[in-house]
Structures are given as C-alpha cells and as structure tokens.
Amino acid sequence: MPARLHRLPAALVFAVPLLAAPLRAQGVEYAAGVTRYRLMTTTKGTQTSPMGNQDFQIDARQQLTVNLATQTKDTMVATVTLDSLSVTSAQGAPDLSRLLGSKFITYISPTGRVYSTRSANGTDPMLAQVTESAARFLPAYRRDMKAGMTWADTTTGKVTQQGLEVDRTIISSYTVLADTAVAGETAFKVERLSTVKAAGSGSAQGSPIALESVTTSSGVFFLTPKGKYLGGRQNDDIAVKITILAQGAEITIKQMAESRIEAIR
Numbered sequence: 001m002p003a004r005l006h007r008l009p010a011a012l013v014f015a016v017p018l019l020a021a022p023l024r025a026q027g028v029e030y031a032a033g034v035t036r037y038r039l040m041t042t043t044k045g046t047q048t049s050p051m052g053n054q055d056f057q058i059d060a061r062q063q064l065t066v067n068l069a070t071q072t073k074d075t076m077v078a079t080v081t082l083d084s085l086s087v088t089s090a091q092g093a094p095d096l097s098r099l100l101g102s103k104f105i106t107y108i109s110p111t112g113r114v115y116s117t118r119s120a121n122g123t124d125p126m127l128a129q130v131t132e133s134a135a136r137f138l139p140a141y142r143r144d145m146k147a148g149m150t151w152a153d154t155t156t157g158k159v160t161q162q163g164l165e166v167d168r169t170i171i172s173s174y175t176v177l178a179d180t181a182v183a184g185e186t187a188f189k190v191e192r193l194s195t196v197k198a199a200g201s202g203s204a205q206g207s208p209i210a211l212e213s214v215t216t217s218s219g220v221f222f223l224t225p226k227g228k229y230l231g232g233r234q235n236d237d238i239a240v241k242i243t244i245l246a247q248g249a250e251i252t253i254k255q256m257a258e259s260r261i262e263a264i265r
Contacts (some may be wrong), residue, residue, distance in 0.1 A: 027143050028188070029110035030076060031227035034067045036083070036264040037137075045238075045255035058089045063264070066137065066229075071107070075115065080104045080134040099126060104134035110227075112140035128160040138229055139221045141174070145188055149176045159198070164211055166200030180222070182230045183265065187222040192234075194218075201245075213240040219259075231261035 039062040047054045063083040071077050082102045087094060105118040117135040120127050142151050152173045159168050172194040180189045196215040201208065219234030240253040 028141070028145055028223065028225055029143060029227050030068055030108075030112060030138065030229070032068050032070050032076070033228075034065060035228065037064045037066065037231065038062075038262045038264055039064065039259070040261075041257055041259040043255050043257040045253060047251065047253045049251040050249050056089060058087060061086045064134070064137070068138075070110075074109060076108050076110055078106045078108055078138060080106070080137055082130065082134075085130075096126065098124065099130065102127065102130065104131050106135045108138065109140075111143050112138045114140075132159050139190070139192065139223075139232075141190060141223065145176050145190070145223075147176050147178055147188075150174065158200075161198055161200070161211065161213065164200050164202040164204070164209070166198045166211060166213075168196065168198040170194055170196045177220070182222045183263075185224055185228070185230065187224050187230055189220055189222055191220050192217070208245045210243045210245060211240065213238065215239075228263075230263045233261075234259045 039060075041058075041060045043056075043058045043060075045056055047056065062085050065081040065083055067079040067081070069077045069079075080103070082099055082104075085096045085099055087096065102120040104120050107115040107117075109115065114135055117131060119131050140153065142149065150173070152171070154172075155170045157168060158165050160166075161168075172192055175191045177189045177191050180187055194215075194217040196217065197213070199210075199212045201210040203209065216237045217234055219232055221232030222230040224230065234257075236255070236257040236259070238253070238255040238257065240255075242251040242253075243249070244251070
C-alpha cells in the first residue's frame with residue numbers, strides 16, 4: 001500500500017460566521033470528557049519504480065472515541081479507541097477488523113503537547129501507524145489564544161513510517177484567523193501550516209532500505225473556548241523516496257491527500 005496512513009489527518013467542518021461578540025483570550029485548556037469523531041481522507045498519487053509508473057487512489061474512513069481525563073494540574077490522559085476503520089482502493093478493501101477496539105493512550109499537556117504515548121497491545125504493523133496518528137490526534141495550541149494571534153512550533157522525534165523507525169522534524173506556524181461557529185458552537189478558527197521531514201533506514205522483507213519523506217500541510221482546526229475540539233480540514237502534499245540499498249533502485253511516491261474530521265453529535 002502506498003505510504004499515507006502514517007498519521008491521522010484533520011478535517012472539513014461546516015462553519016458559519018458568528019454574530020456574537022468576539023472571543024477573548026481566556027486560558028483555553030482541553031476539557032475532560034468523551035467525544036466521538038468521524039475521519040475521512042482521500043489520497044491520490046503516483047508511484048514510480050524501475051517497474052514503471054502506477055497511479056492510485058485510497059479512501060480511508062474511521063470513527064474514534066476520545067476520552068480525556070485530568071491526571072494532574074499539568075497532565076491529561078487521552079484514551080483513543082478505534083471504533084471503525086475502512087480503507088478502499090483499486091486493489092480492494094483489506095480486512096482491518098482485527099484492529100477494531102484497539103485503545104491508544106497518550107499523556108498530554110492541557111493544551112495538547114504530547115508528553116508520551118503508550119502503544120496498543122499487539123505486533124500488527126498497522127498498529128504502529130495508528131498509534132502515531134492517535135498520539136497527535138488532538139492539535140496543540142497556545143493557552144492564551146485570541147483572534148489575530150500567531151506563533152510557531154518545532155517538534156522532533158522518532159516515529160514509525162512505512163514500517164521503519166525514522167527521525168522526524170515538524171515545523172509549524174499557527175494563526176488564529178477569526179471567531180466562528182461550528183454546528184451552533186462558538187469556536188476559534190486556527191490555521192496551521194506545517195513542513196514535515198523524515199529520514200531513516202532499516203529492513204523491509206529482508207532487504208535493507210533507506211527512506212526520506214517531505215510533507216507540506218495546510219489546514220484549519222476548530223476549538224471552543226471551553227476546550228472542546230470540533231475537528232477541521234487539512235491538505236497534504238507528500239513526497240516519499242525509498243531506496244533499495246542492495247540494488248541502488250529507487251521508488252518515489254507523490255501524493256495529494258484531502259482530509260476532514262468532524263465531531264459527531
């Protein structure tokens with residue numbers, strides 16, 4: 001399968017302008033509670049190898065339940081349960097029912113910064129990819145957000161991509177665009193622009209390989225003043241290069257992905 005499901009993306013939510021007074025900076029923190037989400041991603045791309053070119057399209061649909069609990073003043077526990085997952089392409093729809101019910105636990109700050117993640121039980125390679133996605137499902141933000149605010153953030157670390165452990169750097173910039181409403185709830189609308197670079201090496205099917213990837217992302221997410229994440233939308237432009245070291249052969253994958261997340265009422 002082409003290399004797309006390394007993280008869960010964000011999403012398109014119907015939003016209308018607020019007619020109320022503008023939201024003010026007020027120390028926004030995630031609120032404890034349980035919310036279900038619907039995620040939809042469509043990826044179109046081309047894979048080029050010594051065997052030729054191949055176009056593809058992948059449609060992924062998921063539902064998650066996110067349970068947020070306060071552990072201490074500075075730490076929250078996010079438990080993400082995978083309720084449903086389907087992936088379809090021209091090659092068919094793989095049976096992923098074995099993953100349903102998997103739970104992914106992440107310790108975060110009250111504003112979404114990831115401290116640590118506990119992997120789901122099992123050795124299925126898909127679990128590693130879903131774990132990384134689930135760990136960063138809730139966006140990080142500034143506690144004192146208000147309309148017009150901007151800030152930047154850089155995170156580095158090791159993640160699993162295409163079955164390999166790679167070093168990844170994410171450079172993101174944020175702008176609080178305006179106050180808005182989503183399905184009747186007042187919310188901050190936050191634009192996020194990111195560049196993601198990853199590189200690493202390892203073995204796949206017994207052959208040593210090296211991997212490099214660059215992703216440029218643009219999107220928005222919606223967060224209420226009371227700390228409820230309402231979803232968002234995201235576009236990803238992804239370039240992956242895999243080198244089969246023993247043969248000196250290269251496989252390149254170019255992808256465009258459109259994603260949206262909706263909080264389910």
